[in-house]
Amino acid sequence: MSKPNSEKQKMATSREVYHRIVWDGRLNANAFTIGYRDRRWEERIWEKPLIEWQADGDIPWHRIRYFRCQDTIVWDRDRHLDLVSTDELPPTAWVTPAQVQINNSDTTKSTISTFKARPVYEYISPSWQPVDRTISTKSNTLKIVSLNVLCDTYESEIIQTAKRIPVIAAHLRSCDADIIALQEVTLPLLEFLLTQDWVRDYFISESPSGSTLPSHGILILSKLPFTLVEHEYSQHKRVLVGTWLVNDEQLQVAAVHLTSDRARNAIEKRTHQISILLEYLKTQPGDCAIIGDFNIRNDELAEIFTENNYIDVWQELHPESAGYTFDPQQNPLAALMSLTGEVARLDRILWRDEDKRWIPQSIELFANEAIPDTESTLYPSDHFGIKAVLRSSIDLSLQTIPPVYQSAVVLIPPAEIWPPIQTIRRRFDRRFDRWMPHINLLYGFLPAEYFESAANAIAQALREIKPFAITLENFATFTHHSSCTAWLRPVAEPRSALHELQSILQQIFPQCNEQSTKSSAGFTPHLSVGQFRTAPAAISQLPEWHPLTFPVESIALISRQGDEPFQVRYLVELGTAKVECVASKLVSNLMQIANKLAPELSPEQQKHRESILSVLEQACQECLGFPPSLHLLGSARLGVQTLHSDIDAMCLIPADLSASAFLESVQQKLQDLCEKAILVEDAIVPVLRMQIEGVGLDLLVARTTHDIAKLKKLQEALPEKFDPVSWKAVLGCLEADAIVQNVSQRLPFESFQKLLRAVRGWARSRQIHGNAWGFLGNFTWALLAAWSCQNYPQDMTFPETENLLVHFFQNLSQHDWIQPISLSEAGRNYRVLPRDWLPIITAIEPCQNSARNVSRSTAKILQSEFDRAAKLAEQALAGKISWESIFEIIDLHTQTPQFLVLTATTANENDREIYSGWLLGHIIGLVIDLEKQLNISVRPWPEIIIKNNTNSAVLGLEISETSQLVEIEEIAKNFVNRFNYQNISNRDIKWETVVCDRATLTQHLN
Template identity: 35%
Template sequence: MSQDRFQTSREVYHRIRWDPRFDAREFVIGYDAHGETMEEMPFGAFAPDGEIPWHRVWYFKRGHEMVWDRRERIDRLSSLTFKTSEEVVSPPPPPPAPTSEAAPRFTPLPLYRYNARANAWIEVEESVSTEVQPAPADLTFATFNVLFDLYDPELLATHRRTAATISLLRSADADVIALQEVTAPFLRALLEKQWVREHYFVSDGPDASTVEPYGQVLLSRYPFASLSQCVFSRDKRIIAGELALPGGSLWVATPHLTSNRDPVRAKARTVQVQALLEWTRSLGDSPDIALVGDFNFGDDAPEVQDFQKAGFVDAWTALRPGDVGYTFDPSRNTLAALMTTSGRRQRLDRVLVRSASGRLVPHEVGLFAEAPLSGPPGPGGDALFASDHFGLSCVLKRGDAPVQAPAPALPRATPRPLTVPLVRQSCLVIVPPEEVWAPIQALRAVHDSKFERWMPHVTLLFPFVPEDSFGEAEALIMEALQGIEPFEVMLSGFGYFEHSSDVTAWLRPDARPHGALEALHAALEKVFPRGEARGREPEFDFTPHLTVGQLPRAPAATIRRTLATWERDWRPIRFEVGDVCLTSKRGDGPFEIRRRVPLGGRPRSGASRSTPPGPSKTGRSSAEEKDVLRTVLSARGEWPSSETRQARQAVVGRLEALCARAGAELLPYGSYLLGTDNAGSDVDAVAVGPASLSLEDFAQALTRLVSDQEGPAAARFVADAALPLVKLSLDGVHFDVSYARRPEGVEPCPPTELLARYGERLDTPGFRSLNGWTDTRELLDSVDHEGAGAERFRTVLRAVRSWAKARGVYSHALGYLGGLSWSVLVAWACTNAPREATRSDSGLLAYFFETFSAWQWPRPVTLTAGTAGYRTSDRRDLMPVVAPALPPRNTARNVSRSTLQVLRDELSRAREVVRRARAEGTEAAWAVLFEPVDLEKELPVRLRVSVEAPSPEAREMASGWVLGHLTALVYRLEADRRLFARPFPNAAPEGPFFIGLSSRDPGGHEALSSRPGSALARTMDEFRASFQEWSHRPPGAVLYLELAPR
């Protein structure tokens, strides 16, 4: 038996947290909650030296495996880390020094790791690199040129790009990250991030000695046994290191070769390439090598052959032959367009692998950071990207036994081309499934003059062969598509083409994997050539697009502003491309589908991601778990029908028109913009108007316009609310419309620009109103670019919202959490959950409740880089859930001592219910989660608050005052520390309102007494007095407070 000392809980915690070989997200902590049973919390939710002391931590588990147990004296942590019977493979010797004094030399570099005790980045001791590491089955590499700001800082919006880039790198979740063009400020911002401090070794520290004026940085989850650099000039170098792993070393180097901007690029690049290849030769043939970085040459450069001759395989061409994979694309990236001198699209960033043993094999490769950043445009007025390059991510499989590396794909025999004359009465297209047409057709019906002639489509080839040749064409297409698998397309943004007389507006189809549409088009064009022999230009630049309309010619800024308005309300649509369609028109009729040819020779599945799937008919699986949960949610009305959604969109469109008549632009936000609204949801919106239109004038005009509408319509202006607004109902849809007035002299502009440039000149209600819209946009951007994705976010948010309403904790006004707060919490779970939890709706929902039932409040929950520094300030910060947009704001400031306890209790109940429901997998088990709270059971003593007034309007107004001041009443009640108050949702808008009162103090019965002079009686009298002093109190309105024992 081992005589080693038994580790303390503190030592185990810090070992799991700081040892890069462990993924802390896999662990849970068991602790004594002063109850009959132990409680558990996710590892990341535990606050060291916080509310739970170390002596109450009883065990650590990874999954279902007990790793450390105080009571049973179990400590298996070391067995998770080290192998006991393997010999440590000696690493190969370091590379010999070059023989020529003039040749570039590799010189040692220190390695840095964050030390929590010292609260600083420190150089790693040499002994760290000698530890045996567990053998990873695969390694993910990411490389990104982050674009320095030395030459054109005013055009690059570096502060925004830095925050976005660091967020993208976190999402890449790579084991090794290679960065180029890193500056000292960027490096220091990166080193401040907790995820970097917790998980990575870094090739440079806060002194930034290798990035002046800019340079490369390597980050690795595994420590380097050695690290060195080869310096060519003040800003050109190679950073290289050795990862000592079981079975042999892995050497990694990140180059940034001289770019085309350098006038002496040919000579300088030759020296750099020779030095890099000489370094790889010096290592011998046995070690595995990965070269990851910005090589600054395209596929037609002679250097490509140099690396091939040296035995390197390009991961991109090995895995995705025929896919261009441009990482520098001026046609798609405005920063690349700004930086380019040639306008050429090129694949500059690469992952090159050499593995003589066949142990290291490219498995997956793709691009990231392809989409423009959310928010206002860049300083030049165009969309802003994180960098002028796209990022490159690659997974390398690593096995103990040699495996066959992927050989370069052999070219397929090209199908013989069909040379019949092309006609404009036929076209080869992709047609989205009909279930996703509705929002596309809504746009086309208004803007597309060819709405009646065409179905929604992405053109592949036009003109095309005549219909009488479709039989022969179908056979050739089927042969050409044998090697092309179905892929996903997302319609997420807008673009346009300019013509002599008008402008064509279109939706951008983004394919996953990247380049799939271009590869499909290239395969088809070989069969149906487009060149000069067919009356076209030989260079045909294919731009995938789905036309939605035509616009009159106008300045580019005006067109972009119009498309930005469309995009603001657009919800991305995903669908699978499973076939291509041969279409034709006969006479004056519309184009119709005549034949479909499946991709990859397989029948089309018909699956679409735009709507929730029905229950699975297969055995139990994560997909079935998801379907059971969605079935229960659908039964609760959480998924409105497409007809209901279209009807609500039409009503919103009507209100937009009324606001325009009143002189303002309507911007819906909240659940409507998130895409999680249902048939009964209110629509939150802000109207933005000119300086000449006051709040009162806008409210009066809108109220009058709504009242004049046919059908059910009503509106009233609530002037004395904390945020003045117009409450209205139009065709059964309820709206809360606030107002923001542009400052004097400010022209119409997007709301993000209005806040960024003129926020200080806005009045407080206008500023707050616009923040509601920007919060929603920031939240959407977070879930679109990180973690589980927007679709899963929406499903889990629907589930959380339905649960919170059923349990009476969905209300900011009552002191719980409102819609924005719950959305932030769900978004946090989506972007921070481990991969296993994001594979199903139920898994992510379980992670949500596991995390927040054990969250160490008042530790803030923040979603964006700009709000990560939020600090609690006063007693209203009991449960800080911070809004995603700046300035940082706690969206849960109404939470009190009592309502915080209610939330904790309900989250703990939900955690247990979800555990059981996932185990049983039945609709009945899931339905328990949404059981309404029992008023009679939960409220033993109730304070009943009600109003009476001479008219329905006056009663509605008085009830609004009560609802707005109910949290103040709760705070007054809680001044007696013996009292516990639970506000309960009112059944009707006009009340009555109930607050459950109880005491957890042995002598608490006195606190529940309302006899004259008691603390409770005084609080009730003070609240009545506040109502009487209300300056806008309707004449004849009376407030009643009654204590009603059960």
């Protein structure tokens, strides 16, 4: 029983486990007990029978610690134990077949209890044996087949059942279906099927003796193991419902044969039958299909199916095709059995999948041709069979990605027919330079970084879609509020082909639905040619048009970058599952992107900074009375400064000189040059923050008993000759020097500088930069880049930055964060503490975690970004996507559903500086408080938003219970009170704390 947990499989949530036990008719809910913690008595575990648990009560789901089945713990949050999802439950968890009851309401109980469990049979040589198990199987596709095989109760001499049975069996074999539902099965047909070798690879719903088969009935065959329940509508009418576990999710398939029009009150009886079935299926988890002979015509029962979220797969994929399965005009057997001679689509496959785990890919008729070499025209049955193929959503995460309007899925006419189209567009279409001639299928669409996964998903869905032709027949117009768009009308052959293609794409990407929802008419295919003031103006100015026909053999995934035109990125062929990456147009220079995000200093800018440093050096000399020992820190020391970088410097001063006094004297010396100067004395290391000629300048000091004039190299400095605070400042220089030394032993230092510039640009674009916010600061990113270079496999080479960046992200994505990252042996021996979520350790003793501000939430965000970047960088290196995709600027508004906004308002600029400084020093404490006290995830926005007289900070929130909103506001107010207590003199700062959603966030930031 420990195997699933040893593999660390994903646990079901407590909510999912509860609902599984309550609604799975095979489980005895009375045998289960819930263990939970009460907020008022955190030190002990309370228990309650599961059937008494109030799902919408006061106790939130995250307080459930375990589920117990009598004496056996079957789900435990702390031990990561989940025996419910794997069905490894003790015998007492299961009910006997006669006890199947699933819902607590009396009405539902009376209905559901009539669905009785039945055995399923498997061929275990040398005979068929009953089995009762559901094993999870993996599958990318699911083939489902239904056929009414026509019993010989009526007109037995004419319908020649003996000839038809082998043909029916042959058709079923050729379908190679996963699940087969047959109606009007007789004992002779069952006996014949059981003699076929291929049937022995299936599980069947009937005993080999046919003991429960009436004169004719329903039979299910399945390649996949399943369990079965049966409901009897009457003595001769029943429904079978099988339960499968496919890709670790439950699937219910109901095989039906509803009452035919031969019976009195047939419509009322069918409505009653389907209502009972739907009531039962409502109680079942997972996806549902209803298949078989419905005996319904046109839209009968359509309303009840729609209300219960079922789609008719044939109508979904072939909306303009009749799909008759009962055709007396073609099939003599249907003519013989028909009361009216009318054609009808009696047989159907209905599908309900609210989570879009499966996508209908194709559906077609089979057994719809006469049997060869028969004296009269004989068909396998009076019905034609239906066969549907559903495709697993290859990557469900694709459906969670919001669409953007820099990409689309389109049909592009071949270049040889462009000239007449472009002649018109060049004159009338203001978007001529941005778009090629095209027919939009999906727009907006996924960002380009997801194109490879999206193209593969599309290719699998379109492998059964054959190429077709389109004719651009004539002009039409869309009328807008104050303008009009003219377009060419594309008409497909066959007529439904274009709509079917768009419908399949829409199912794969349901969030990209603009083309199908813009108007009440749904998807309207069009090729835009121009914009006009009015429709009459368009008609009068457009030239005469001669229809053009072209083949549709592929669709294109297109995107644009910035103001560039759209370009084809991927082509997906119809009917072949072939994907072509148009890579030549994707590759761009990585360093151009990095320099755009973090521009290097020009020679003039570098000279300007050197002049500012010389001014600072002169001021320090005048204050000290001797030439200062001035040392650069941070980006300047590593040579990776950007236009937006401050100059960080440290000055050594004698131990008998006060740090504050020295910094105040420097401030006075430079006051005429400074646009702004603030002395921060309560920082870990006191610092004088100035701005001179537009450049930020931070000056730190280190007090020492060394003879400063004789201390030639900072590496010669002894820790004991500095006070602890001063030594921290010195360490900042020494740690940077350790990076230079370690990297230079393996690679040219210029390679490291380019890598670090790219990494920092990426971190800022993905909003994961800033130690104060629980992410990583400049120094930690430098440590990681140096560590990656240190581990680069090619010694002393000059690798391309692209290769270094791929190696960087792969190393971080694959790293076991139980192990510390460091450049030194002492750092690698660092003892990781419980709150060291990402141990990135300094190189010089005493070694410390440079990422100590990283919290549970921000660690998860960082690891997710490492994984994303590793995947995309590999694709970019292979030329499959652009490097820009990695650096896509993240929209923090879309990352979480709720937000905590902290706003301080004051007209005093110094007070705003005090607020910002205090907030940067304490905000991570608020993040950790929210995580610990409420067990929620927090997404900090790594900046202070300054507007007018307000400074605002934003924390994104993932909240599981709405009751937590009040607690969040209480924690935030305590945070504000801490500021007021520590800054008692700053009473003119007005605070506001508010928890809001996306819709109201903007107004709180304005």
